[in-house]
Amino acid sequence: MKIITCIKQVPASSKVNVDPVTGVLIRDGNNVKMNPYDLYALETAFLVKEKNMNWEIHAITMGPPSAKKVLEEALHMGADKASLLTDKVFAGADVLATSYTISQLIQLIGNYDLIICGKQTTDGDTAQVGPEIAEFLSIPHVTYVKEILEIKDHSIIVKSSYDEFDEIIEMKLPALITIEKGFNVPRLPSFKRKMAMEKVTINVVTFKDLKDQNKDHYGLKGSPTQVDEIFPPIKNNQSVLLRCSPEEQASRIRDLLKDKRYL
Amino acid sequence: MSQIKINQEKVNPQIAQALIELCPFQAFDYYGNVLSINAACKVCKICVNKGPAGVCEFLDSPVITIDKSQYSGIAVYVEHRKNTIHRVSFELIGKAKELAQVTGETVSAILIGSNTGSMSEEILKRGVDKIYVYDDKRFDEFNVETYTSVMENFFQNHKVNVILFGGTARGRSFAPRVAARLKTGLTADCTKLEMTPVGDLMQIRPAFGGNIMAKIKTLNHRPQLATVRYKMFSEPALETPHGVVQKEDTKSIGITENIIVLNVEEKPQASDISEAETIIVVGRAFRKQKDLELVEPLRKKLNAEIACTRPLIENGWIDARRQVGLSGRTVKPKLLIALGVSGSVQFIEGMKESEFIISVNNDPHNKLFEISHYSILGDIYEILPKLTELIDEIRQV
Numbered sequence: 301m302k303i304i305t306c307i308k309q310v311p312a313s314s315k316v317n318v319d320p321v322t323g324v325l326i327r328d329g330n331n332v333k334m335n336p337y338d339l340y341a342l343e344t345a346f347l348v349k350e351k352n353m354n355w356e357i358h359a360i361t362m363g364p365p366s367a368k369k370v371l372e373e374a375l376h377m378g379a380d381k382a383s384l385l386t387d388k389v390f391a392g393a394d395v396l397a398t399s400y401t402i403s404q405l406i407q408l409i410g411n412y413d414l415i416i417c418g419k420q421t422t423d424g425d426t427a428q429v430g431p432e433i434a435e436f437l438s439i440p441h442v443t444y445v446k447e448i449l450e451i452k453d454h455s456i457i458v459k460s461s462y463d464e465f466d467e468i469i470e471m472k473l474p475a476l477i478t479i480e481k482g483f484n485v486p487r488l489p490s491f492k493r494k495m496a497m498e499k500v501t502i503n504v505v506t507f508k509d510l511k512d513q514n515k516d517h518y519g520l521k522g523s524p525t526q527v528d529e530i531f532p533p534i535k536n537n538q539s540v541l542l543r544c545s546p547e548e549q550a551s552r553i554r555d556l557l558k559d560k561r562y563l
Numbered sequence: 564m565s566q567i568k569i570n571q572e573k574v575n576p577q578i579a580q581a582l583i584e585l586c587p588f589q590a591f592d593y594y595g596n597v598l599s600i601n602a603a604c605k606v607c608k609i610c611v612n613k614g615p616a617g618v619c620e621f622l623d624s625p626v627i628t629i630d631k632s633q634y635s636g637i638a639v640y641v642e643h644r645k646n647t648i649h650r651v652s653f654e655l656i657g658k659a660k661e662l663a664q665v666t667g668e669t670v671s672a673i674l675i676g677s678n679t680g681s682m683s684e685e686i687l688k689r690g691v692d693k694i695y696v697y698d699d700k701r702f703d704e705f706n707v708e709t710y711t712s713v714m715e716n717f718f719q720n721h722k723v724n725v726i727l728f729g730g731t732a733r734g735r736s737f738a739p740r741v742a743a744r745l746k747t748g749l750t751a752d753c754t755k756l757e758m759t760p761v762g763d764l765m766q767i768r769p770a771f772g773g774n775i776m777a778k779i780k781t782l783n784h785r786p787q788l789a790t791v792r793y794k795m796f797s798e799p800a801l802e803t804p805h806g807v808v809q810k811e812d813t814k815s816i817g818i819t820e821n822i823i824v825l826n827v828e829e830k831p832q833a834s835d836i837s838e839a840e841t842i843i844v845v846g847r848a849f850r851k852q853k854d855l856e857l858v859e860p861l862r863k864k865l866n867a868e869i870a871c872t873r874p875l876i877e878n879g880w881i882d883a884r885r886q887v888g889l890s891g892r893t894v895k896p897k898l899l900i901a902l903g904v905s906g907s908v909q910f911i912e913g914m915k916e917s918e919f920i921i922s923v924n925n926d927p928h929n930k931l932f933e934i935s936h937y938s939i940l941g942d943i944y945e946i947l948p949k950l951t952e953l954i955d956e957i958r959q960v
Contacts, residue, residue: 362602364590364601365601365602366603386601386602388604390602391600391602391604392605394748395749396742396749399739400743420890425752425889425909427739427751431707431736431737432740432743435739440821457825463884465828466830468825468826468827469822470822471821471822472821472822475821482883524747524783525748525750526781527607527778528765528780533911533933539932539935541932542937543940546945549939550946550950550952550953551949553946554950
């Protein structure tokens with residue numbers, strides 16, 4: 301029985317600005333971390349394994365060679381195997397090309413029963429890659445899962461959390477789920493596991509390893525969407541800035557609310 | 564394939580360093596006098612356009628273009644639960660009508676379900692030209708795989724140019740499935756949509772996880788797909804129906820039974836901040852949960868809803884349904900008071916349509932000041948107690 305967990309390395313800070321003169325994107329240094337939502341996805345997988353040691357957990361990611369770091373972290377937390385998809389052929393991939401590339405890796409790994417993703421990433425914030433992978437693999441998916449209730453031989457029962465209601469869903473395996481944050485407590489990487497996993501090497505997968513050898517299906521070329529331009533958010537030029545004592549500021553707020561008949 | 568080529572003969576350590584610094588995605592590596600590009604490259608072409616002349620080159624293979632005249636019409640997927648339409652669908656119809664004015668395309672709704680008659684009537688009042696109805700007992704319950712097959716059937720038969728989905732929990736699960744089935748692009752949570760005269764949909768949203776907006780286009784794939792959050796656009800005015808209801812053949816569409824809903828547990832309804840007219844948003848400047856009590860007198864006086872930013876949800880201080888922003892709720896109240904909120908682009912895109920914005924922050928460079936009507940540079944811990952005193956005075960008068 302095999303679980304594949306999809307994880308991603310994301311910028312640790314959201315401080316991105318555009319240089320107003322050159323139009324160049326300025327990003328804050330080399331600060332990266334594991335997408336925080338993926339921690340809940342990994343923990344969900346580890347909890348399955350705690351109940352049944354026959355499960356194998358295979359963590360995968362796509363990114364630059366330095367994305368190995370998040371896979372090491374996953375191994376040190378509890379994953380058994382790890383694969384990194386990296387190739388400049390994949391550069392510039394949008395959601396469709398990314399999902400397709402990852403689905404190619406998953407097919408290469410093969411024999412999976414369950415795929416677990418975080419509900420979204422903090423850099424893209426689209427929440428689309430999970431469902432698109434499921435479609436490319438022709439397997440069912442459920443999003444916003446907060447708990448796996450039961451895994452049977454050929455199906456899984458999960459509880460999904462939406463705004464107005466929770467749903468208990470039974471789904472045939474293999475299947476893909478995306479995990480809502482906050483319903484489990486992700487474990488930390490342990491020194492003991494770090495020692496134990498020292499000999500485990502990360503499997504590096506490049507374009508030439510994948511079944512589909514048409515380069516037009518990957519990277520920028522395989523991406524229907526393209527960024528036309530980037531620009532800073534719009535400003536409101538009518539803004540009034542109040543720099544004065546707290547007393548005066550409080551009374552100005554009071555007057556403002558009074559004028560607008562809120563008080 | 565398209566990629567960046569580096570002309571190595573023009574590379575020296577200074578140029579390599581300049582390019583490494585220029586690249587916002589750390590996609591350059593320089594080892595042993597060889598400059599290379601790794602998989603972090605987003606092909607943003609900054610190195611080509613702004614880097615040292617002639618070092619980086621963009622190589623593009625021929626683009627397979629499509630005949631755009633073959634695709635016409637802007638369609639809205641109508642989301643409903645137990646035959647009650649989600650209002651985001653009406654907002655999307657309003658936007659579709661605006662977009663259609665540029666190209667003269669028809670505006671349609673896609674309605675999937677059973678016993679859909681009364682929903683059709685409601686949709687017609689929003690001024691669509693046509694409703695494509697897939698009414699079948701087998702479609703009574705939403706099933707992501709079956710409904711994807713319906714959408715595939717719809718697109719094959721009607722070749723529309725654009726399909727819009729609500730950025731609800733369901734829409735965010737369904738639309739990507741449709742995009743992958745139709746092998747086309749999908750832009751999530753657009754905050755603005757524009758149409759070009761040739762029918763290209765410009766999809767605008769925050770990008771790269773930062774304080775930056777991107778204009779995204781789907782030039783050579785159809786349909787063009789986008790999701791939009793609830794309350795991002797306005798509902799159209801009601802009008803005398805002029806549209807037609809077109810029943811579609813459903814027999815040829817197979818159903819998939821991989822997913823079965825065993826039980827639905829309704830949650831107690833929290834008052835919804837999306838509907839609130841007055842909202843006070845608390846941000847990261849609050850140092851501990853108990854300090855949120857400082858806001859209570861003002862909240863009571865204004866009869867406002869309390870909302871917050873993402874860090875406070877992560878701290879577990881406030882119900883997640885009260886988060887403002889693209890990853891929470893989009894709001895457009897008459898009055899929004901932001902206390903100690905620095906304003907990430909995710910947050911701002913979720914509240915910038917508010918009619919009147921007052922914000923208090925002790926950082927003069929915070930992004931929220933740029934869109935606030937009144938920006939108060941100061942410490943919430945000093946201003947709030949004073950404000951409470953002043954409000955109490957009003958009560959005594």
